Amino acid sequence: MAISKKIVLKFPGSLVERPIVYRLIKDYDLEFSILKASIAPNEEGLLVLELKGERQNYKKGIEYLKSIGVEIQPLSQDVTRNESRCTDCGACVISCPTDAFEVDPKTREVKFISEKCIACELCIKICPPRAMELHF
Ligand code: SF4
Numbered sequence: 001m002a003i004s005k006k007i008v009l010k011f012p013g014s015l016v017e018r019p020i021v022y023r024l025i026k027d028y029d030l031e032f033s034i035l036k037a038s039i040a041p042n043e044e045g046l047l048v049l050e051l052k053g054e055r056q057n058y059k060k061g062i063e064y065l066k067s068i069g070v071e072i073q074p075l076s077q078d079v080t081r082n083e084s085r086c087t088d089c090g091a092c093v094i095s096c097p098t099d100a101f102e103v104d105p106k107t108r109e110v111k112f113i114s115e116k117c118i119a120c121e122l123c124i125k126i127c128p129p130r131a132m133e134l135h136f
């Protein structure tokens with residue numbers, strides 16, 4: 001039976017140059033659409049994919065990715081901001097690979113645009129008052 005899932009792949013800088021997606025097509029007969037791709041400031045790669053294929057091939061493809069050190073999470077993970085904790089310090093703005101934060105030029109308030117978020121979790125580690133939260 002064919003399945004289709006949206007997933008977030010996080011891979012270390014050492015894997016950025018490797019033809020990972022090509023292997024998924026060639027060796028596991030999977031189809032994919034890249035929804036978003038970026039290289040984070042620490043050179044970690046982020047790829048949001050819709051992956052389609054036969055269930056067995058999908059499982060093998062995911063096992064292959066994990067075996068080479070790629071972290072995988074479903075796109076359904078949700079990141080929110082606890083507004084009462086945010087101090088508008090701006091630390092998250094440069095770290096976000098999808099520009100999900102915007103600084104109001106007049107008030108210097110930092111807005112969180114949740115529609116742009118791919119739940120990479122970078123801001124969660126960076127935010128000093130721990131205002132960014134991950135929900136499963
Ligand atoms: S988790 Fe944070 S850094 Fe990552 S995309 Fe979402 S808002 Fe940006």
Ligand code: SF4
Pocket residue numbers: 081085086087088089090091092093110126127128129130131132
């Ligand atoms: S790093 Fe945290 S406290 Fe600072 S602007 Fe971003 S969400 Fe707000």
